[in-house]
Amino acid sequence: MVTEENVKEWLDEVKDPEIPVLSLIDLGVITKIDIHESLVKVAMTPTFVGCPAIDYMKNDIVEVLQKHGVKEVEVDVNFEQSWNSNKITQKGRKALKEFGLAPPPKHVLIVDLDILEHVQCPNCNSTNTELKSPFGPTACRSIHHCFDCKETFEQFKPL
Amino acid sequence: MTNTEALKELIYKMADDQLILGHRNSEWTGFGPLLEEDIAFSSMAQDKVGQSYALYQILNDLGEGDPDTVAFMRNADQFHNSQLVELPNGEYDFSLVRHFLFDTAEAIRFQMLTNCSHEPLAQLANKIKGELRYHTMHADIWIKQLGRATEESVSKLQDSLDRLIPYAIGVFEPSPMEDQIIEDKIFEGEGKLRQQWEEAILVVKSKTPLNLPYFSLVKPV
Numbered sequence: 001m002v003t004e005e006n007v008k009e010w011l012d013e014v015k016d017p018e019i020p021v022l023s024l025i026d027l028g029v030i031t032k033i034d035i036h037e038s039l040v041k042v043a044m045t046p047t048f049v050g051c052p053a054i055d056y057m058k059n060d061i062v063e064v065l066q067k068h069g070v071k072e073v074e075v076d077v078n079f080e081q082s083w084n085s086n087k088i089t090q091k092g093r094k095a096l097k098e099f100g101l102a103p104p105p106k107h108v109l110i111v112d113l114d115i116l117e118h119v120q121c122p123n124c125n126s127t128n129t130e131l132k133s134p135f136g137p138t139a140c141r142s143i144h145h146c147f148d149c150k151e152t153f154e155q156f157k158p159l
Numbered sequence: 160m161t162n163t164e165a166l167k168e169l170i171y172k173m174a175d176d177q178l179i180l181g182h183r184n185s186e187w188t189g190f191g192p193l194l195e196e197d198i199a200f201s202s203m204a205q206d207k208v209g210q211s212y213a214l215y216q217i218l219n220d221l222g223e224g225d226p227d228t229v230a231f232m233r234n235a236d237q238f239h240n241s242q243l244v245e246l247p248n249g250e251y252d253f254s255l256v257r258h259f260l261f262d263t264a265e266a267i268r269f270q271m272l273t274n275c276s277h278e279p280l281a282q283l284a285n286k287i288k289g290e291l292r293y294h295t296m297h298a299d300i301w302i303k304q305l306g307r308a309t310e311e312s313v314s315k316l317q318d319s320l321d322r323l324i325p326y327a328i329g330v331f332e333p334s335p336m337e338d339q340i341i342e343d344k345i346f347e348g349e350g351k352l353r354q355q356w357e358e359a360i361l362v363v364k365s366k367t368p369l370n371l372p373y374f375s376l377v378k379p380v
């Protein structure tokens with residue numbers, strides 16, 4: 001009998017195609033797992049509404065669960081419990097930093113965008129940094145510059 | 160009980176505006192005046208097209224066609240978008256001012272829609288309003304910077320503002336079912352949105368020497 005814990009463990013193998021160090025569990029996009037005998041229903045919610053990676057993630061979920069012997073998989077994408085960047089796990093935050101992407105600061109519901117001004121540099125930990133652009137190479141990233149190590153870096157945007 | 164026709168009418172208008180402006184924004188890909196601006200307009204294009212897709216998906220759940228078919232297979236006269244979003248991109252100042260006027264309205268619209276009586280739309284609005292904060296932040300930064308930089312930048316923004324304000328006010332054209340929309344608590348109405356939009360535009364404008372017309376005297380396009 002498959003348990004919710006099994007499914008979570010397996011879904012930890014499915015990575016965000018744009019940030020391959022982050023699993024869907026780390027990212028916090030899996031909102032519900034329902035198991036009815038041989039059928040596993042997974043509900044997920046996108047990080048950004050226009051995230052082009054959603055279809056890939058859906059396919060990867062089906063593939064990975066089938067590989068572990070689940071006969072039938074249904075993936076439903078909805079906004080019932082909408083995603084925000086606080087849902088990224090501690091493990092996920094660590095993985096982001098090691099990947100060279102500044103993790104999003106935790107915030108209290110409404111994001112005060114001033115927190116984008118002095119983001120901690122993932123290379124040297126300095127906060128002597130500035131926002132270059134609120135838009136980066138993917139919908140979920142912003143671009144910053146560090147005055148101490150002189151590197152330009154990206155941040156996973158708080159939302 | 161929500162009036163489905165009135166709800167659909169409102170969603171079509173919003174989705175079509177997002178889709179068309181998303182496409183206009185995407186025309187800056189590869190042509191932005193700075194690499195950062197190229198990326199910004201491309202990212203906003205991706206957000207807008209994605210948000211329109213999610214809105215067409217709600218329409219689909221209400222019995223309308225499949226999102227891709229609805230987005231790409233209709234004739235021009237079946238679109239419900241405002242003229243503001245259709246206008247060719249022009250120069251950067253023109254696209255920037257349009258982005259500022261439109262996204263300021265959208266951010267307030269989706270904030271208001273978080274109270275929508277149709278739960279899926281309220282949930283989506285809650286999500287979209289967070290993303291739009293980055294769009295309005297981007298617009299506000301550039302309007303404040305270029306709106307007080309050089310004589311040339313100020314006069315270019317002023318020309319675009321003068322040309323675009325009547326179109327921007329056209330965005331708030333009430334739906335043929337506006338009364339129903341308000342009565343069914345789908346949306347508080349274009350009038351209320353317009354009022355809040357005027358206030359928000361004035362706040363940013365006040366940081367620059369730019370001039371705005373008396374909104375009440377403008378004839379909407």
Ligand SMILES: [Zn+2]
Nearest residue numbers: 121124146149
């Ligand atoms: Zn640094």
